Amino acid sequence: RAPLAMVFCISLLMLPSALSAGERRRLACSTCRGIVDRFNQGLADTAKKNFGGGNTAWEEKTLSKYESSEIRLVEIIENLCDSSNFECNNMVEEHEEHIEKWWFKLKKKYPDLFKWFCIETIEVCCPSGTYGPDCLACRGGSERPCHGNGHCDGDGTRGGDGSCSCNKEYTGDFCLDCSKGYFSTLRNETHSVCTACHASCKTCTGSSNKDCLDCKEGWIKNEEEACVDLDECATSPCKDHQYCLNTDGSFLCKACDASCVGCTGEGSEKCKTCSPGYMKEDGKCTDIDECNLPEKVCVKENQDCVNTSGSYKCVCSEGFEDKDGTCVQTIKPGK
Numbered sequence: 001r002a003p004l005a006m007v008f009c010i011s012l013l014m015l016p017s018a019l020s021a022g023e024r025r026r027l028a029c030s031t032c033r034g035i036v037d038r039f040n041q042g043l044a045d046t047a048k049k050n051f052g053g054g055n056t057a058w059e060e061k062t063l064s065k066y067e068s069s070e071i072r073l074v075e076i077i078e079n080l081c082d083s084s085n086f087e088c089n090n091m092v093e094e095h096e097e098h099i100e101k102w103w104f105k106l107k108k109k110y111p112d113l114f115k116w117f118c119i120e121t122i123e124v125c126c127p128s129g130t131y132g133p134d135c136l137a138c139r140g141g142s143e144r145p146c147h148g149n150g151h152c153d154g155d156g157t158r159g160g161d162g163s164c165s166c167n168k169e170y171t172g173d174f175c176l177d178c179s180k181g182y183f184s185t186l187r188n189e190t191h192s193v194c195t196a197c198h199a200s201c202k203t204c205t206g207s208s209n210k211d212c213l214d215c216k217e218g219w220i221k222n223e224e225e226a227c228v229d230l231d232e233c234a235t236s237p238c239k240d241h242q243y244c245l246n247t248d249g250s251f252l253c254k255a256c257d258a259s260c261v262g263c264t265g266e267g268s269e270k271c272k273t274c275s276p277g278y279m280k281e282d283g284k285c286t287d288i289d290e291c292n293l294p295e296k297v298c299v300k301e302n303q304d305c306v307n308t309s310g311s312y313k314c315v316c317s318e319g320f321e322d323k324d325g326t327c328v329q330t331i332k333p334g335k
Contacts (some may be wrong), residue, residue: 022154022159025154029125029156029157031085031124032114032122033114033125035091036118042079043076068104119135127142128142131152132161132162133158137162138164139164146175147175147190149167149176149194150165151164151165169182170192177192178192180203181202183206183211198211199249200212200215200226200228201216202215210224210225215227218232218248218250231246232244232246233245241255243264256270257270258275259278260272260275261274277310278310287309288310290312300325300327301327303315
């Protein structure tokens with residue numbers, strides 16, 4: 001491992017200026033969990049270590065000794081922390097004797113290193129479903145924190161306050177109540193199941209649009225007391241160059257086709273009138289090819305007409321370029 005003093009200096013530059021006591025406790029547990037994960041990975045990486053050759057009796061005996069040897073332990077410990085991870089290096093440095101004690105004397109009796117080391121020995125983590133310095137049960141109990149409908153603050157660490165952050169369907173201190181837009185399909189002292197209302201409901205008692213207590217914005221109750229979509233397009237809410245597209249609970253204003261002056265929908269066939277440069281043909285506005293009109297539109301000498309969507313442009317013919325509004329020859333004849 002890198003020298004501790006060097007690691008400490010590097011890490012100080014990377015750490016937040018100040019961590020609360022709760023944040024330090026969470027960090028300590030996370031660090032310990034990472035150490036155990038790396039230790040277990042080290043066990044796996046060194047499990048099949050061999051010395052080359054075949055499976056001789058000497059090798060079998062040597063491998064058996066290596067399995068619980070100090071050499072193997074040192075190899076694993078050397079790879080527990082990245083050199084820049086101050087918290088990890090500091091924790092290993094401080095508690096290396098505990099790890100050695102477990103390795104040589106206790107690992108058969110306590111095979112779960114995380115439980116023995118992080119929870120019971122250096123006391124930086126808690127069992128799942130508990131939190132805080134004294135590993136108190138989370139709200140809803142340690143077996144099903146927040147009744148299975150949320151996350152317990154500090155779960156498994158010596159930090160946090162045990163409060164519940166509920167999943168979106170649930171609310172309340174214990175995540176037993178249904179959020180707005182959901183209704184209860186099961187509720188007892190230990191379990192609560194909330195299901196989404198119909199898309200039209202703000203609040204409801206069931207799954208259909210007839211079970212709405214209140215309609216969402218963009219919906220309205222009909223004569224059967226069911227929430228149905230309000231057609232906002234009936235009031236023409238869009239600008240002159242747009243058309244209204246009704247959607248469930250809302251509407252969209254979309255741009256008319258370039259060929260239209262005002263429209264009732266998408267495409268050139270929905271134009272109210274045609275834009276300049278377009279004309280009605282077969283029920284839709286189509287581009288007028290000004291270059292093919294009987295009356296010539298590009299009248300200057302050595303000019304060609306190029307049709308564009310809704311218009312045209314006059315350009316100098318090949319071999320000519322525009323000079324102050326006149327097309328002059330750039331390539332002399334015969335060259």
